[in-house]
Amino acid sequence: xxxxxxxxxxxxxxxxxxxxxxxxxxxxxxxxxxxxxxxxxxxxxxxxxx
Numbered sequence: 001x002x003x004x005x006x007x008x009x010x011x012x013x014x015x016x017x018x019x020x021x022x023x024x025x026x027x028x029x030x031x032x033x034x035x036x037x038x039x040x041x042x043x044x045x046x047x048x049x050x
Contacts, residue, residue, distance in 0.1 A: 019026065037045065 021029065033045070037043075
C-alpha cells in the first residue's frame with residue numbers, strides 16, 4: 001500500500017504575477033528588515049496574506 005503512493009505531488013500555484021515592488025525596492029526592504037531582526041535578536045519572521 002505504501003508503495004502505491006507517489007514520492008512527490010506537485011500542486012500548481014497559478015501563473016506568476018508581476019511583483020508589487022521593483023527588485024531594488026524589494027532588496028532594500030529585505031535589508032532593512034534584516035537589520036531590525038538582528039537588532040532585536042529575531043531569527044525568523046513569517047508573513048502571510050489573507
